[in-house]
Amino acid sequence: MNAAVQKKTMWTSIGRMFAGALVGGIATFLFLEFVGERFMDLDNGAVMLTVMAGLVYALIGLSVAFGLLAPRAGARFLNVEDADELREEGPKLKIAAAASVLMGAFLLVLGLSSSGSLGRELALILLALCLVGSIVLRFIGRTRTDELTRQISLESSALTLQLALLAAAAWAALAQLDYVEWISPLGLLSGFALLQLFAVFVICARKGLLLR
Numbered sequence: 375m376n377a378a379v380q381k382k383t384m385w386t387s388i389g390r391m392f393a394g395a396l397v398g399g400i401a402t403f404l405f406l407e408f409v410g411e412r413f414m415d416l417d418n419g420a421v422m423l424t425v426m427a428g429l430v431y432a433l434i435g436l437s438v439a440f441g442l443l444a445p446r447a448g449a450r451f452l453n454v455e456d457a458d459e460l461r462e463e464g465p466k467l468k469i470a471a472a473a474s475v476l477m478g479a480f481l482l483v484l485g486l487s488s489s490g491s492l493g494r495e496l497a498l499i500l501l502a503l504c505l506v507g508s509i510v511l512r513f514i515g516r517t518r519t520d521e522l523t524r525q526i527s528l529e530s531s532a533l534t535l536q537l538a539l540l541a542a543a544a545w546a547a548l549a550q551l552d553y554v555e556w557i558s559p560l561g562l563l564s565g566f567a568l569l570q571l572f573a574v575f576v577i578c579a580r581k582g583l584l585l586r
Contacts, residue, residue: 406425418488420488420564421488423561424488425481425485428564431567432478432479434571435472436471437452438467438470439471441454441460466518469518477508483497483501483504531570533576534570538569541569545557
């Protein structure tokens with residue numbers, strides 16, 4: 375029975391991942407079709423990477439927010455046991471969802487501002503609001519996170535730094551020898567953002583949190 379339950383749980387998690395990938399793919403296509411091509415320089419690799427990173431963070435935050443608003447439906451596509459767990463984790467997840475959306479918005483505004491679609495003043499105001507909001511959420515979240523969440527944050531931050539140093543060393547060596555071009559600040563920031571997200575998933579997988 376335990377083996378059967380574990381197998382069912384594994385397939386449920388895989389189904390959720392595929393469903394999330396499908397929704398993310400559709401949302402990305404629609405965004406690029408109706409917003410990206412008109413207001414962003416998608417031929418620029420750094421801008422494209424920034425847009426992708428921003429969409430990933432925004433979609434993750436919005437998915438969690440939707441799950442909190444409708445716990446029964448959210449329990450079907452989020453990695454939780456049931457709707458009651460969503461309600462119990464609500465205070466912590468609200469902050470995480472808001473922080474993820476703000477990060478996504480910050481990156482998307484950077485992508486929009488790179489082509490001049492947004493005025494410099496408006497872009498600066500929006501970016502400042504995202505940063506201030508993230509800082510405020512950071513301080514609020516410190517009192518609402520448990521020991522496991524803090525440990526995941528510390529370990530993922532350490533892993534992100536290690537991966538970033540390796541990537542930067544390899545890129546710097548190739549750029550110094552004229553095999554590749556130096557990466558732009560925009561590409562560097564979006565790369566760090568994606569590395570952080572990757573590190574969180576790796577740490578959660580190590581702790582067995584991706585499968586219920």
